[in-house]
Amino acid sequence: MTFSTTSHGSSAQAHLPNKVHLGEEATESREMGVAIPQKDDTLKAKPLAHFIAGGVGGMTAATLTSPLDVLKTRLQSDFYQSQLQALRASHPVRPAPLFISLPRSALVHFKETFQILHSIYSHEGPRALFKGLGPNLVGVVPARAINFYVYGNGKRILSNYFGYHDSMTTPWNIHLGAAAIAGIATGTATNPIWLIKTRLQLDKSNAESGKGGRQYKNSWDCIKQTVRHEGIRGLYKGLSASYLGVAESATQWVLYEQMKLYLARREAAKLADPKHVHTTWDDVELWGGRIAAAGAAKLFAAVATYPHEVVRTRLRQAPVVPVAGGKVQVKYTGLIQCFKVVAKEEGLAGLYGGLTPHLLRVVPSAAIMFGMYEVILRLFGTTS
Numbered sequence: 001m002t003f004s005t006t007s008h009g010s011s012a013q014a015h016l017p018n019k020v021h022l023g024e025e026a027t028e029s030r031e032m033g034v035a036i037p038q039k040d041d042t043l044k045a046k047p048l049a050h051f052i053a054g055g056v057g058g059m060t061a062a063t064l065t066s067p068l069d070v071l072k073t074r075l076q077s078d079f080y081q082s083q084l085q086a087l088r089a090s091h092p093v094r095p096a097p098l099f100i101s102l103p104r105s106a107l108v109h110f111k112e113t114f115q116i117l118h119s120i121y122s123h124e125g126p127r128a129l130f131k132g133l134g135p136n137l138v139g140v141v142p143a144r145a146i147n148f149y150v151y152g153n154g155k156r157i158l159s160n161y162f163g164y165h166d167s168m169t170t171p172w173n174i175h176l177g178a179a180a181i182a183g184i185a186t187g188t189a190t191n192p193i194w195l196i197k198t199r200l201q202l203d204k205s206n207a208e209s210g211k212g213g214r215q216y217k218n219s220w221d222c223i224k225q226t227v228r229h230e231g232i233r234g235l236y237k238g239l240s241a242s243y244l245g246v247a248e249s250a251t252q253w254v255l256y257e258q259m260k261l262y263l264a265r266r267e268a269a270k271l272a273d274p275k276h277v278h279t280t281w282d283d284v285e286l287w288g289g290r291i292a293a294a295g296a297a298k299l300f301a302a303v304a305t306y307p308h309e310v311v312r313t314r315l316r317q318a319p320v321v322p323v324a325g326g327k328v329q330v331k332y333t334g335l336i337q338c339f340k341v342v343a344k345e346e347g348l349a350g351l352y353g354g355l356t357p358h359l360l361r362v363v364p365s366a367a368i369m370f371g372m373y374e375v376i377l378r379l380f381g382t383t384s
Contacts, residue, residue: 049380054148055141057372061365062140067129068361069136071117073201073313075354113356132197135219139193144369147186151253154178168261172254179253183246191242192235196222198316215318229319240335241312248308251301252366259293290374291367298366302359307351309358311338 062069120128155170155178164170196219216222226234267286270276315338319330332338342350 049377051141051145051149053373053376053380054144056376057369058140058144059137060372061368062136063133064368065361065365066133066136067117067120068357070129070131070201071113071120072354072357072361073132073198074120075113075116075357110356113360117357132200135193135197135200139190139197143186143190143193146189147182147249148373150185151178151182154181168265172258175254175257176250179250180246182253183249184243186249187239187242187246191239192223194242195226195235195237195316198238198313199226199318202317226318238312238315241308241315241338244308244335245305245312248301248305251304252297255297255300256293256370259297260290263289263293287371291371294370295363295367299359299363302362303355306355306358307339310342310351310353311335314338314342 117129155174158174158177159165159167159170162174164174199222200216200219216225223235230237263286270278270282311332314332315335317332332341339351346353
């Protein structure tokens with residue numbers, strides 16, 4: 001009989017100390033930070049469980065937060081930024097002291113965000129709130145599968161190579177290295193999918209009501225037009241910004257691992273206390289801590305590295321194709337050039353366009369994804 005736990009421990013761990021003596025081999029799980037008794041390679045025997053759990057978690061989060069994803073993408077584009085600037089120019093705000101202007105600006109930003117969201121629903125219908133969800137869902141499963149698979153195995157390989165055999169003492173730079181490798185692998189493999197999703201969300205038929213027909217009929221048509229006008233390389237527009245975005249995923253993983261380690265040590269301390277009586281509150285605290293850790297890690301990482309999101313979206317925008325033929329017009333030609341153009345035309349604030357809906361989406365999305373991932377793995381009888 002095999003005993004397993006979740007990555008941060010669970011109520012089942014309260015019984016582990018009494019069962020280790022049954023002659024089963026106790027192995028150290030790097031993913032969990034605790035010793036678990038097991039026979040054979042139980043964790044390796046269920047790779048499909050990790051794939052399904054990561055995919056379902058990602059798809060659930062992507063579906064529930066799709067409207068905010070559409071809004072974020074549009075606010076990151078130069079077209080919607082010009083609209084927003086025109087709206088602000090028509091309603092100038094009187095100068096005020098810093099302690100008044102900052103909270104007022106934040107409230108105005110939130111108000112504009114939800115006004116645009118309501119405008120999309122009113123003028124384009126509820127389906128517009130899920131524009132690009134198809135390729136998004138298609139990309140979520142392989143992206144999450146690749147990311148979790150590469151990160152988990154990369155962490156194990158790096159730990160063995162550098163001689164860290166106790167996960168409770170594994171340094172943060174091991175997590176950083178594994179996260180960077182996972183981010184690069186994921187970005188390279190899934191960039192074409194995210195490019196198609198971005199272009200569908202920015203389709204001018206939805207962006208400009210009543211001004212021409214749709215540029216893309218569907219995802220396949222978008223792929224064909226992209227390859228026809230820009231070649232295969234066109235499917236990898238924004239890849240350099242994705243690589244720059246590895247800093248975000250790496251930061252998130254490192255912070256999450258450190259919070260996870262804190263939760264594991266806290267749980268271990270409770271189990272080591274003979275006077276401690278396990279209650280439902282312990283489970284609530286543990287699972288709540290996991291969800292909060294995922295959300296908090298994503299919040300900090302997203303704010304610290306957000307400009308790359310704007311640049312990546314601009315690089316993925318569809319080029320202007322002249323009706324009578326001719327050379328394709330591309331405004332943003334490279335990573336550095338895009339940073340310079342956005343900063344020059346829109347100021348540094350332009351590099352943070354769409355930050356509010358982005359945070360409203362990614363923070364709960366991270367919590368949902370990691371929460372679903374852990375729950376589904378437990379249903380499969382395995383761990384992360």
